Amino acid sequence: MKTVPKKFADHARYRRKNSEHIYANAEDYKVCSNCLSVGFQRAPICPICHSYRWYYDTEVVKMIALVTEGTVLPFTAGVAPRLRSE
């Protein structure tokens, strides 16, 4: 029987919870146009890649939230955080 290691399962739950919050509050977020990280509206630059170009469209934020909801490994970071090291 295949099982998902606990730390990945825990992280998937954590990301799902964050993604649901971001989706429901998309107006509070924006998406980095360079690395697609989700950032807070007040962030001047992307905390991950230091880009200053953003997508402000809430539909883009919602799309990223939906995509990241189902992934464990981060291809985006920022508000939807990377896997925590122990």
Ligand SMILES: [Zn+2]
């Ligand atoms: Zn970025």
